[in-house]
Amino acid sequence: MPQTIADINAKIVAQTAKVLTATELKALVAEVGVKQAAKQVDVITTGTFEPMESSGAILNLGHTDPPIKIRSCWIDGVPAYAGFGAVDLYLGATQEADLSDDVALNRGGGHAIADLIAGKEVSLRAIGHPNDCYPKASFETTITKDSINQFYLFNPRNLYQNFIVGVNGGENTLYTYLGPLQPRLANAVYSNPGAISPLWNDPDLQLIGIGTKIFMGGGIGYIAWEGTQHFPLQKRLENRTPIGPAATLALIGDAKQMTAEWVRGCYFRNYGASLMLGVGVPLPVIDAEVVARAAVMDDHLVAPVIDFSIPRRVRPTFGSVSYAQLKSGKITIEGTTVKTAPLASIYLSEKVATTLKDWIIAGKFTLTEPVALLPSDRTFVPQDTRGF
Structure with missing residues (x-):
């Protein structure tokens, strides 16, 4: 039976809500199917812990x-x-x-x-x-x-729905926002944690929007707006997941509530500073379609392999690989076996989802209705040669 967010919140307050992490939900669907799983779950929790460089803090002294x-x-x-x-x-x-x-x-x-x-x-x-x-x-x-006085994070671009895999086909080590890329395709680095990550599980952003309450840095945050470089028109697979960088979110949250476990400064050699941030988004199971979308697995999610040795905005690609291949520790590029490594922490991404699940089960975190959905028609406008 369909249910509303108000129905789910009543269960959360009564501490009777059934909550699973995205990983647990996918396993349940594999065991009993979408329809039966939908009867057993009220909320699905997602999570990521990764560098989010388009972030910052507002302070009033x-x-x-x-x-x-x-x-x-x-x-x-x-x-x-x-x-x-x-x-x-x-x-x-x-x-x-x-x-x-x-x-x-x-x-x-x-x-x-x-x-x-x-x-x-x-x-x-x-x-x-x-x-x-x-x-x-x-x-x-x-x-x-x-x-x-005030100290809160306001982050213009977090939670890329998908991103790229970086490799280096040149002869010299490159120092990038993905970390060092070794020459002659010696390594490949990907930044998204895959099927546990929030926006894979709601690919068309039908459940979340402006005003959605989230886990942010160990405290409470909200989706404030579309993120910069929000590109929902990215090409998509039949399961509606994008083949490259797509939707993004702008987030806001009270930094005074946040904890050192989930907010960490980091530095990429010869590139610069950034911020590692844990973010979790709850998805209300209002019908079976929510479960069907969130059942997507790593082998049905793909990312493009980009050659950073070509210093252009549009770089050549070596095609796409699945997140299951990336997580296996190696991929094959033009007959060459290439070691892979995640920039995100898969372990801590899962822990974000588990922590948010525990908050909801304990009745400490209720869900919010979006006050507006995020735009689905944004194009991506580059700066090419105008004025140069």
């Missing part, structure tokens, strides 16, 4: 005495954007630390964000624009997440 209108600011040596209100800042996860500051190398905004979430003190240096309202010229201090 509170006013000094006398007040300051911040013009330039550094948090743990990392420049923060100060083009908002007087003491509002945005700290980007990939912003690099200034070498002029006495800070450790190979650090960026993601590390400063993670340190604040972990409860650590971080340094802050600000230069003001003195005026009649805000006469203070500069100040230095240390801050913690408890010594500032």
Whole structure:
């Protein structure tokens, strides 16, 4: 029988809801079929733990005495954007630390964000624009997440529905956002954890949208908007899953609730800083079609193999491979056996889904109705030679 999110929430509050992770759901479907599985499940939990570089934090410092209108600011040596209100800042996860500051190398905004979430003190240096309202010229201090007002993540692009597999057909090691790619097809790196990941299990985004409540960094977050580079018109297989990068989400969440386990700064050699983030999305089982879509397995999901040795926006491909092949530890490219490795943590992605499942079973996490669905008609517009 179909049910509503309100029906499911009533079960969650009564602690009678039946909740399975996406991995558990797929196993159940393989055993009893879609219709029987749909009768046994109210919520499916998904998860990922991977680098999400288009992320950052909004901070409000509170006013000094006398007040300051911040013009330039550094948090743990990392420049923060100060083009908002007087003491509002945005700290980007990939912003690099200034070498002029006495800070450790190979650090960026993601590390400063993670340190604040972990409860650590971080340094802050600000230069003001003195005026009649805000006469203070500069100040230095240390801050913690408890010594500032608002501290929340606002991430313009997270949760790629699918991504690419990176290889290097050239003669020299390449240092990329996927990590080092060894020459002559010596390794292949993929970033998506596969069938446990949220957007594979709702391929046309029929269940989630603006206002959907999620697990974010160990706390509560929400889907705020479509993500940048949102491309739902990507070509798709018969099962409606995309063959390459497709939908993305913009996320928002209270960083003061988040925990160090699920938010970690990271650095890619010769590329830059980023942020590892755990995100889990619950899917309400309102009918059997939800289960049918979420039953998709790794061998029915594909990603394109891209050669990074060609320094162009559109790089050559070696065709597509399934996530089952990627997770086996090796793929074959033009007769060559290539070792594979995930950039995402498969183990922690599963743990995100399990943690969210436990929250729901305990009645601590209810579901929300989207206030609007995400657009399904966005094209992807490149910047080519206009104006160059």
